[in-house]
Amino acid sequence: MTPALASAAMPLLRLMDAEAAHGLALRALALGLAGRDEAPDPPSLAIRAMGLSFRNPIGLAAGFDKDAVAVLPLLRLGFGFVEAGTVTPRPQPGNPRPRLFRLTEDRAVINRMGFNNAGLEACLARLAALPRPLPGVLGANVGVNKEGADPERDYPMLCRALAPHADYVTINISSPNTPGLRDLQGEERLAAILAAVDPPGLGRPVLVKLAPDLAEEALGPVVEVCVRAGVAGLIVSNTTLARPASLRSPHRGEAGGLSGAPLFGPSTEMLRRAHRLARGRLVLIGAGGVASGAEAYAKIRAGASLVQLYTGFAYGGPALIGRIKRELAECLARDGFARVSDAVGVES
DSSP states (O other), X not given: OOHHHHHHTHHHHTTSOHHHHHHHHHHHHHTTTXXXXXXXXXXXXXXXXXXXXXXXXXXXXXXXXXXXXXXXXXXXXXXXXXXXXXXXXSOBOOSOXXXXXXXXXXXXXXXXXXXXXXXHHHHHHHHHHSOSSOSSEEEEEEOOOSSXXXXXXHHHHHHHHHGGGOSEEEEEOOOTTSTTGGGGGSHHHHHHHHHHHOHHHHSSOEEEXXXXXXXXXXXXXXXXXXXXXXXXXXXXXXXXXXXXXXXXXXXXXXXXXXXXXXXXXXXHHHHHHHHHHHTTSSEEEEESSOOSHHHHHHHHHHTOSEEEESHHHHHHOTHHHHHHHHHHHHHHHHTTOSSHHHHTTTTO
């Protein structure tokens, strides 16, 4: 099966409950039923960032494959990188169902999953079993359990455990669905966590994933804390608690984090501010509302070296990846850029 044929099944999946459809899609991916993209990537899309080589800058954000059950099939769809997780030290069921809602009219999703995952031990076993080398870059996203968490203990332990099996590790302090997690974005608390993690001593690039709802005046201190700690980059951004007045779906009032098209504007503006503040000292990954090559290109022009999808992929299916790459290459060529890196931050 090709990615295009797999995408043709998306309307059928949308007839199912959102979480059930997601589970079915993951099982199909794990079985290789979504096919693979055999087309070579345009040379202009290759980029080196954080000391890693990416065949293209389009990645899958954490949250889609929480337990690393489909890493290889996802990379074979054409992603330049895949971020597994969020992984917590111990297994946890997450929040009660229903906890995942399609806002179809808004091309958006609201989730309050609550870091449901099988825990570190299960994830490590799957990552260790992957055939190497992989056809792309692998990231691991880590978080803390809802109960019994000690961030200064748990994040370093998770990072050390996963670093031998991943190309980079992301510290998630920005999910809105674990009580108190976003408080860890405070300057002093974040500095203490990063000191415990010791990014330069980990042997892998460490990223920090931020919330789009972070106060504007707080972004500068967070950037400086990350630079001082030796963090390689930031992911801008996670889901938002905001509810734009433009939302039309009957699910718009559900609690949880909003992702998808309504997040594109605010997350891109935050990305632009982060690029100005970082002044080349941090690699930025742009996430939030990307569903086309033009939107990926806008993130890159705003300061992102790499771009992540989630909701756009959930709606568009496997065929979306190839389409975004083709459109992005066309945007670069149209504007006279020989490679992605030439366009990073030209509009910040």
